[in-house]
Amino acid sequence: MRIVVVGAGLGGVAAAVGLHRTGHEVTLFERAAELREAGTGIVVMPNGLRALDTLGLAESLRGHDMRAPQGGLRDRLGRPLLVSDLDRALQVVGTPAMIDRTELHRALRAPLPAGLVRTATSVERLEPDSTGVTVISEGEPVARADAVVAADGIGSRLRAQLFPGHLGLRRTGRMDLRGMLPRPPGMAPDLLVSQLVDRRTGAMFGLFPVGEDRLYWFTDSLLDGPPPGADEGRRQMLSLTADWHPLVPALIEATSPADIYVDPIARLAEPLPSFAVGRIALLGDAAHAMPPDLGQGSSQAFEDAAALTRHLTGGEAADVARRFLAYDAERRPSANRIMRAAARQSRLTSQTGVTAWLRDMLLRAVPARLTTRRLAALWQA
């Protein structure tokens, strides 16, 4: 079949590889002038790794296992609030991978023949009819396809075209800063794979190892007005975390603004009624944009890509719509469940005042055994 994938982010690239490898004639459109994924680290959960494995792509993540003795939620001084036994969770569900985003994207797209990718092409709309879909860019048809996969990310224009009555994105009123830097020599592993929360401000700081010699950190805090630039965002976070565990401001300070990314956080205001409309299917953030709090965004996109590939394998142009409905039935319930869980997690960590004080009291009382089980369930997704 002739299949067009719109958007060469992590999800679109994984889908294009799966569909190409199963014998379809794939064209991948990307609006950016070059294929690349910018910025920092990304955790790929065991469910995402399994999906990549079925696409023959897990090799790219070998050697990036995220190992740490303990993880969990801590207060701003680094004292445990909710501790999980990571080793035990890893035994149950497998090990997540923590990898540089740019490296991950490069490895995922490596199997794609160059001729299949069309960069600098922004798809503005799709025109479906009874025999296929015409893909329009800058007012002109650029392709004709039997099936289209819309993987155009959180701000998906194609989602808005398919579901004009949908409420679209909702800002959560928070922003995240992300940074990556060399691991300081001799740094103790105590805070790795931990998230520190401050109940006075609802701000959060997370820290993860990327390989042996780099660290990835992120912050989550209130966004009041338009998002700041990296310089200003860094200054704000330094001021918010000045009296936290000393490693936190030290790591933010040691990261150059050029290596810091600022994202205002948004999610779908309501779940989509379907991930497929006729010959068009949605994938990744286009289908289920969620706050990053569970680190499941890319893993869900990889699960979509694996499911789409499976449902389209051996398919013919005449039965695309039926196969896409099967994809929707498989993926929508679980992706939406994770989207809701991510929104809950975001609310839990961003509480302030008395609610946050109560949260911390309750969290301290939860036995590590239960947290570990919950963590394993989320990683299994």
Ligand SMILES: Cc1cc2nc3c(=O)[nH]c(=O)nc-3n(C[C@H](O)[C@H](O)[C@H](O)COP(=O)(O)OP(=O)(O)OC[C@H]3O[C@@H](n4cnc5c(N)ncnc54)[C@H](O)[C@@H]3O)c2cc1C
């Ligand atoms: C702060 C932060 C931290 C995160 N951390 C994690 C994490 O640790 N683990 C994790 O799994 N997830 C994480 N996520 C989420 C993860 O980044 C996303 O879920 C994932 O990248 C989505 O991939 P995608 O392919 O669906 O969309 P995108 O990566 O957004 O790709 C969409 C692509 O489509 C292109 N495009 C858009 N419109 C058009 C058009 N009209 N025509 C052609 N091309 C178009 C874009 O240029 C882009 O290349 C995080 C997100 C944030 C904001």
